[in-house]
Amino acid sequence: MAELSEIRKKILENDIAKRIVIKVKTESLDPQDYRASANRAASEVFPDWQDDSRILFLAIDVWSERTFLVIDINHHDYDFGTAHKAKTVLPVFVLRQHGKRRDWVLIRWPQEDEPLSAQLADLHNVNGFDATPFLENHNSRIVHANPREFPV
Structure with a gap:
């Protein structure tokens, strides 16, 4: 098994765009503030991710047992304004x-x-123009008040 620092180095060693899903136990996060504790979990893997232009933290997907942190690496053509229409497929x-x-x-x-x-x-669509990472807590009712576009 590899050390986290070795894995991080492997992830960031080239300029190829990829999507990393960090899988953590939901019980390891603070249920009073999933966003803050997910940010700490992301920081464990990618220290200073907020200041690294290669790292884009997009979503926090909370389920009863597991939580998934979705982070794009080297997605340089990402455009927040049109991301609700772009289904960019990354590995x-x-x-x-x-x-x-x-x-x-x-x-x-x-x-x-x-x-x-x-x-x-x-x-991106249902969260409107709220800042990333988007938080989806499937353990409570999810309401999206300001979508970018309504489904036709």
């Missing part, structure tokens, strides 16, 4: 802790390339 990798030692592993997850791009476009 998806899952980063999670595994085993009793809680070692980090990075796994290619090709079956999610297209579905996750469609989900992200939808999140």
